[in-house]
Structures are given as C-alpha cells and as structure tokens.
Amino acid sequence: MQNTKYRTFPRGGIHPPEWKLSAGEPIKEISAPARVIIPLTQHLGAPAVPVVERGTAVVTGQLLAQGQGFVSANIHTPVSGKVIKIDAAIDASGYKRTAIIIDVDGDEWDSTIDRSPSLNKNIRDSREEIIRKVQDAGIVGMGGATFPTHVKLRVPKGKKADMLIINGVECEPFLTADHRLMLEKGNELMIGVRLIMKALEVKNAVIGIEENKDDAIEYLSGLAEKQPGISVQTLKVKYPQGGEKQLIKAVTGREVPGGGLPVDVGVVVHNVGTTFAVYEAVQKNKPLIERIVTVTGRSLSTPSNFLVRIGTPVSKLIDAAGGLPEDTGKVVLGGPMMGKAINNLDIPVTKGTSGVLFLPADESHREKADPCIRCSKCISVCPMGLEPYLLMPLAEYKLWDKAEKEKVMDCIECGSCSYTCPAHRPLLDYIRLGKMQVGQLIRKRKQTV
Amino acid sequence: MSQVVLYTIITLSTVGVVSAIILYFTAQKFKVYEDPRIDQVDEALPHANCGGCGFPGCRSFAEACVKAETLDDLFCPVGGNETMAGVAHILGKEVVEAEPRVAVVRCQGSFEYRPRTNHYEGVSSCAVEHSLYTGDTDCPYGCLGQGDCVEACAFDAMYMDEETGLPVIIDAKCVACGACVEACPRDIIELRKRNKKDRKIFVSCVNHDKGGIAKQYCSVACIGCTKCVKECRYDAISMDTYLAFIDSDKCVLCRKCVTVCPTVSILEINFPPRRIKTEAVAAEKTSLTRESGKISDNSDSLK
Numbered sequence: 001m002q003n004t005k006y007r008t009f010p011r012g013g014i015h016p017p018e019w020k021l022s023a024g025e026p027i028k029e030i031s032a033p034a035r036v037i038i039p040l041t042q043h044l045g046a047p048a049v050p051v052v053e054r055g056t057a058v059v060t061g062q063l064l065a066q067g068q069g070f071v072s073a074n075i076h077t078p079v080s081g082k083v084i085k086i087d088a089a090i091d092a093s094g095y096k097r098t099a100i101i102i103d104v105d106g107d108e109w110d111s112t113i114d115r116s117p118s119l120n121k122n123i124r125d126s127r128e129e130i131i132r133k134v135q136d137a138g139i140v141g142m143g144g145a146t147f148p149t150h151v152k153l154r155v156p157k158g159k160k161a162d163m164l165i166i167n168g169v170e171c172e173p174f175l176t177a178d179h180r181l182m183l184e185k186g187n188e189l190m191i192g193v194r195l196i197m198k199a200l201e202v203k204n205a206v207i208g209i210e211e212n213k214d215d216a217i218e219y220l221s222g223l224a225e226k227q228p229g230i231s232v233q234t235l236k237v238k239y240p241q242g243g244e245k246q247l248i249k250a251v252t253g254r255e256v257p258g259g260g261l262p263v264d265v266g267v268v269v270h271n272v273g274t275t276f277a278v279y280e281a282v283q284k285n286k287p288l289i290e291r292i293v294t295v296t297g298r299s300l301s302t303p304s305n306f307l308v309r310i311g312t313p314v315s316k317l318i319d320a321a322g323g324l325p326e327d328t329g330k331v332v333l334g335g336p337m338m339g340k341a342i343n344n345l346d347i348p349v350t351k352g353t354s355g356v357l358f359l360p361a362d363e364s365h366r367e368k369a370d371p372c373i374r375c376s377k378c379i380s381v382c383p384m385g386l387e388p389y390l391l392m393p394l395a396e397y398k399l400w401d402k403a404e405k406e407k408v409m410d411c412i413e414c415g416s417c418s419y420t421c422p423a424h425r426p427l428l429d430y431i432r433l434g435k436m437q438v439g440q441l442i443r444k445r446k447q448t449v
Numbered sequence: 450m451s452q453v454v455l456y457t458i459i460t461l462s463t464v465g466v467v468s469a470i471i472l473y474f475t476a477q478k479f480k481v482y483e484d485p486r487i488d489q490v491d492e493a494l495p496h497a498n499c500g501g502c503g504f505p506g507c508r509s510f511a512e513a514c515v516k517a518e519t520l521d522d523l524f525c526p527v528g529g530n531e532t533m534a535g536v537a538h539i540l541g542k543e544v545v546e547a548e549p550r551v552a553v554v555r556c557q558g559s560f561e562y563r564p565r566t567n568h569y570e571g572v573s574s575c576a577v578e579h580s581l582y583t584g585d586t587d588c589p590y591g592c593l594g595q596g597d598c599v600e601a602c603a604f605d606a607m608y609m610d611e612e613t614g615l616p617v618i619i620d621a622k623c624v625a626c627g628a629c630v631e632a633c634p635r636d637i638i639e640l641r642k643r644n645k646k647d648r649k650i651f652v653s654c655v656n657h658d659k660g661g662i663a664k665q666y667c668s669v670a671c672i673g674c675t676k677c678v679k680e681c682r683y684d685a686i687s688m689d690t691y692l693a694f695i696d697s698d699k700c701v702l703c704r705k706c707v708t709v710c711p712t713v714s715i716l717e718i719n720f721p722p723r724r725i726k727t728e729a730v731a732a733e734k735t736s737l738t739r740e741s742g743k744i745s746d747n748s749d750s751l752k
Contacts, residue, residue, distance in 0.1 A: 090583075093582075094581055094583055095582065095589050340581070343566065343582060365570060366571070396574075426571065429572045429574075429577050430572065432577075432580070433574070433580060436580060
C-alpha cells in the first residue's frame with residue numbers, strides 16, 4: 001500500500017501500527033452533559049480570568065473568561081445554564097486547577113451565532129478583523145499544542161511568511177478526528193484556509209495529508225483545484241510527520257533552525273481542526289466551544305468520532321461509545337504516542353483533546369528497563385537529530401548545563417526513542433524532565449540579565 | 450677520558466643553572482597570589498563537598514569565607530558551630546553561633562492513612578512523577594515515595610520505610626545540609642531547629658486543600674481547623690490556606706497543640722510518655738501519635 005514516491009521528512013521517524021479503527025465512522029454530535037467543567041487553562045500561556053461569577057446565568061457562546069496577556073486565550077461557555085461554582089477541578093494536567101463549573105439548563109444559544117448549516121463563502125472581513133475575531137473566539141492550536149492561534153496569525157515584525165501549511169497529517173495511531181473533519185467539512189476548510197491566508201498575507205497554501213487517508217486526499221484535491229493558491233500535498237506515512245518542523249521539512253524542504261520559529265523560514269503551520277474553527281469564528285461568529293474527539297480502543301465496542309462540547313467529562317464519551325471495556329488498563333487523552341494517561345474519568349474534554357484512547361491492561365504496562373546496549377536505534381529514529389541515549393542520563397544525573405549543550409530543548413517529545421528502544425529505557429521521561437529543568441534555568445537566566 | 454666527564458658536568462650544570470634562572474623569572478612573572486588563609490580554612494572544613502553551605506564544594510566556601518567581610522551569612526551545616534568557630538579563629542573574625550538544625554519529613558501519608566487510588570509505573574523519580582500528576586494517591590501535596598531525597602542524601606541519613614512508603618530521617622546522622630529539601634519536588638522536607646534530645650513537634654502535613662477535601666484522600670492530613678492556633682499561647686502556630694505551621698524558633702515544646710489536633714497531623718517525637726490519661730479518647734490519640742512517630746528513627750529507643 002505504501003509508496004515511496006511521496007515526500008516525507010528525511011531524518012528519523014518510526015512506523016507504528018496505524019489502528020485507525022474509527023476512520024469510517026461519521027462524526028456524531030453528542031448532546032451536552034448535565035454539568036460541564038471548563039478549566040481556565042486550556043491553552044499555552046497565562047490562565048484566562050473569569051468574567052462571570054457564581055450564580056450567573058449564561059447562554060451558549062457567552063464569554064466566560066478573558067485571556068490575559070499576549071499568549072492566552074478567551075474561554076466561552078459551551079452550554080447554557082448557570083455557573084454553580086468557580087473552583088479547583090482536576091483536569092488533564094493531573095492536578096486540580098481553577099475551573100468554571102456550569103449546570104446545564106436547556107440549550108439556548110447566543111443570538112449572534114449563525115447556527116445554520118449553510119456555507120458562508122463571502123470573505124468580507126479585513127485582515128485585522130479576521131485576527132480580532134479569531135482572538136475573540138478563543139481559538140487555540142487544536143492539534144494538541146494549544147498555542148493561541150491569533151498569536152500565530154500575527155507575523156512578527158521583520159519577518160515574512162510566504163507559505164501556509166495546513167496540517168492534516170494526523171500521524172498518531174488510532175486518531176481519526178482530523179481525517180473525518182477533512183472528509184465532512186471540506187468546503188468549510190477551504191474557506192478557513194483562505195481566511196488564514198488573508199490574515200497572514202500569503203499567496204500559497206498547502207494541505208499536507210499522509211497517503212493512508214486517500215479518500216481525504218482525493219476529496220480535498222478536487223476542492224482545491226477550484227481554489228487558486230491552495231494545493232494538497234500527499235505525504236508518505238511516517239510518525240511524527242504531524243510535528244510542525246517535520247511537516248515543514250517534508251513539504252518545503254526547509255529546516256527550522258534550532259530554537260527558532262517556523263516563520264523564520266517563511267512558513268506558518270495550522271492544524272485542520274484550527275482551520276475549521278477559524279472558519280466558524282469568522283464566518284459564523286461562533287467561538288471555540290466544541291471539537292471533534294476520537295474515542296477509540298481495540299476493546300471498545302464502537303470506536304467513534306464525536307462532536308463534543310468542551311467541558312464534557314470523559315465518562316460521558318465512554319457511555320456514548322458503548323461503555324468502558326472490561327480489560328482497560330489505561331485511559332489516555334490524545335494518541336498513544338504523545339497522549340497522557342489520566343487517573344480520573346471526570347476530567348473534561350478541553351480545546352486540545354484530540355482523542356480518548358482505551359488501552360487494554362496487558363498492553364499498557366511498562367517493561368522493565370534494562371541497561372543501554374548502545375545500539376543507537378534511538379539516534380536513528382530521532383526526528384530532531386538528537387542523541388536520546390545521552391540526554392537521558394544527563395537529565396537523570398541532573399547535569400542540566402550539559403543537557404542544554406546537547407540541545408535537549410530541541411526535543412519535540414514525540415516518543416520515537418522510547419518506542420524503539422529494545423532495552424525499554426524510559427528515555428523520554430527523563431528527557432522531558434531535562435527540558436523542564438533547562439527551560440526553567442533559561443528563564444531564570446533571562447530574568448537576571 | 451676525564452675531560453669528557455668534566456665537559457659533561459660543566460655542560461649539564463650550565464643548562465641546569467640557566468633553566469633554573471628562566472624558571473625562576475617565569476614563576477615570578479606568572480605568579481598568582483592566593484591568600485594562604487584559604488588553604489588554612491579549607492583544611493578546617495569537613496570536606497564533605499555536599500553543597501549544604503550553598504557553594505560548590507568546600508574550597509569555594511573557604512574562598513568565600515576569606516573574601517567575606519563578616520561570616521554572618523556563611524555557615525557550614527556539616528561542621529556546625531565548632532567548625533565555624535575554627536574558621537573564625539583562623540580569619541580573626543566574629544561568628545554568631547547558629548542554632549543546630551535537622552531535617553523533618555512533613556508527610557505521614559503512609560499506605561495505611563492515605564489509600565493508593567492508582568498505580569504509577571513510570572520511572573522511579575519523584576521529579577518525573579510530580580511533573581505528570583498527583584501520583585498514586587489523590588493528594589497533590591504529599592510524598593510520592595520514589596526516594597529522590599534518599600538519593601540526594603550524602604550522609605546516609607535517610608532511608609525509605611518499606612512499610613509506610615515514606616522516607617525516614619536518622620536524626621543522629623542528619624547534618625541539615627539541605628540536599629533533600631532541594632531534591633524534593635513537593636517541598637515536604639523542612640529544616641527545623643534541633644531541640645534537646647531531638648525532641649520535635651511539627652505539623653506533619655503540607656496539604657493546602659480545604660479540610661473536607663484533604664480528609665477524603667488522607668486521614669491524617671491537616672484540615673486547617675485552627676484549633677492548634679487557638680491553643681498555642683506562644684504565638685508559634687500560624688495558618689496559611691488551610692495548613693498550620695509551627696515556627697520551631699517560637700515553639701516551647703509544650704505539646705498542647707498535639708492534644709487538640711483532631712487528625713493527629715501534629716507529631717510529637719522523642720518525648721517521654723504522657724502521665725495524665727484521663728479520657729479514653731485522649732489515650733487513643735496519644736497512642737496513635739506515637740505510632741505515627743515511626744517517622745523518626747529514634748522514637749523507639751526512647752520509649
């Protein structure tokens with residue numbers, strides 16, 4: 001099936017089994033739960049500050065919390081009802097953080113939101129207006145990184161973007177949310193791409209899709225033919241092609257310098273989920289209050305793609321997908337490679353939740369770590385050209401300055417090294433720790449200077 | 450023949466003398482002056498190179514001592530007052546006697562008191578586990594039990610208690626270098642004043658959650674009821690978001706707070722048994738306290 005004629009990134013990468021169980025399942029909307037938990041930190045950067053208080057009655061789409069500072073995002077209520085409390089609630093971080101908890105009452109929407117299914121093709125807004133609408137709507141990168149989108153739409157002074165890449169790669173095994181979105185919302189996506197192109201003032205846009213999603217490639221290629229400047233690029237299947245830097249390398253051949261931003265090489269990357277959210281925000285005036293979540297797992301009776309309101313507890317998704325499989329060992333938010341296991345099913349879906357994955361107990365435990373045998377497999381799969389076998393002990397023995405010199409901050413945490421290690425060494429666990437500590441040191445250094 | 454010997458001796462001697470002169474002047478030219486007192490101070494230090502003083506190794510500390518105008522902010526926790534007096538003597542400076550200190554573990558969330566709600570099987574590092582989630586109990590503040598502190602201890606003064614899953618500090622060996630305090634990602638370990646006979650009274654909990662929530666995941670958590678604050682006549686106990694803290698400098702070890710604590714989260718360690726046990730409740734409470742006193746290694750020997 002796989003053909004080598006397509007492009008991909010040259011360095012490293014792995015081929016985990018795909019397990020796209022829910023690829024054929026149409027997106028199904030599930031109704032709002034009785035109570036939603038809306039964490040104030042659903043994005044990278046400073047937490048949003050609530051503008052409602054206990055007892056406030058809200059209608060769907062109303063602003064709940066205002067983003068603070070440059071890197072932050074607004075949060076809107078995905079349901080109508082009453083704010084019952086603003087309190088600490090456990091979220092995907094594994095800790096209790098401040099969240100707004102709303103009891104749902106009816107489903108009344110803000111009147112300014114256009115809920116009609118019709119396609120709004122007319123792009124009337126100016127560049128500034130598009131960015132402002134995106135910022136107001138609280139849109140963040142929906143591939144998982146949750147970086148506020150409006151920040152990425154403003155190209156920094158002195159730099160110039162000449163190309164937009166839309167990330168439809170979805171290289172994580174199991175996940176199909178982006179795949180389904182491309183199949184079902186192709187027209188909307190095209191307008192979303194146009195909007196982002198206008199905001200960035202670029203003439204070219206490429207939608208990167210891996211060849212295992214041939215139906216999406218065919219469909220979007222057909223649509224793109226009528227759109228000047230937009231094209232679809234088929235890519236060879238390889239993980240982690242959905243990584244921003246890997247995708248840029250695969251599509252354009254340009255390499256983002258270490259510590260740099262994609263815009264340094266004239267490229268801006270947005271996820272297809274984000275693109276659709278931009279369309280809805282600008283053309284339909286609808287804030288980011290729902291997203292598509294893949295609920296999947298090999299023991300799950302009906303792996304599905306759900307359109308879910310933000311704040312819906314994971315337990316509700318499980319019910320909708322046919323109940324928790326008996327052999328479940330771990331519940332993972334996100335994909336199997338970069339996702340994070342959760343220990344509480346009340347954790348809500350947030351803007352960055354792309355999937356809920358159920359791993360059977362016999363597959364989800366860790367093998368005993370053996371000593372490194374210096375096979376260098378981790379080096380050959382590292383898409384960033386790092387040496388994980390070396391970085392791990394540097395972090396383990398707290399040699400932060402050396403870890404920094406060995407470019408630990410360039411790690412994208414894709415987990416290819418841990419996946420491939422025949423000695424089952426917890427490479428990424430320690431490298432991530434190293435990244436955290438080195439990051440803190442760098443910040444401290446910047447403050448003192 | 451004898452001429453050859455003579456020439457050899459003369460040549461070699463000349464080379465030797467010339468080299469010596471060159472070396473002498475080179476040494477003079479590149480001479481680096483080092484205060485001889487640094488060596489003396491270094492000599493007087495314990496050479497544990499633990500970093501407890503805040504400097505990388507004993508020699509850096511010695512340099513700092515010589516350079517500093519006063520020894521006020523400089524202290525070697527390993528050598529203690531004795532060493533510092535020696536250093537002060539060498540440098541002819543004044544030194545204020547510091548209170549000896551000892552590390553305490555402020556968590557009693559053992560397997561018994563704090564149920565495990567999930568199973569963590571990642572790498573055995575508290576720092577890593579802390580970065581991921583609350584840990585295998587629901588307490589976001591408590592000990593993770595992976596033993597980063599034990600690993601950091603250079604004096605063999607700590608070990609993990611298999612029964613409780615918590616670290617134990619051996620008072621006799623602890624030098625209060627603070628390596629464990631630094632290593633703990635949850636700031637559970639604290640350096641406190643070392644009292645006579647290693648007696649200790651402290652709130653063995655760092656949980657800032659409201660009482661009802663804290664109680665859900667740990668039966669010996671501080672619930673922030675403020676009873677101890679009201680009981681203390683010496684103004685030694687303060688409250689910070691539902692957590693009591695006993696200032697070891699103000700505490701006079703009267704043990705009144707221990708008796709009023711409803712969750713037995715205030716520990717008394719190395720005290721003789723109480724004489725008055727009028728109520729059955731009080732008796733039960735004291736026995737429970739002493740049982741939790743397992744946290745200190747010395748409690749048994751002083752029974």
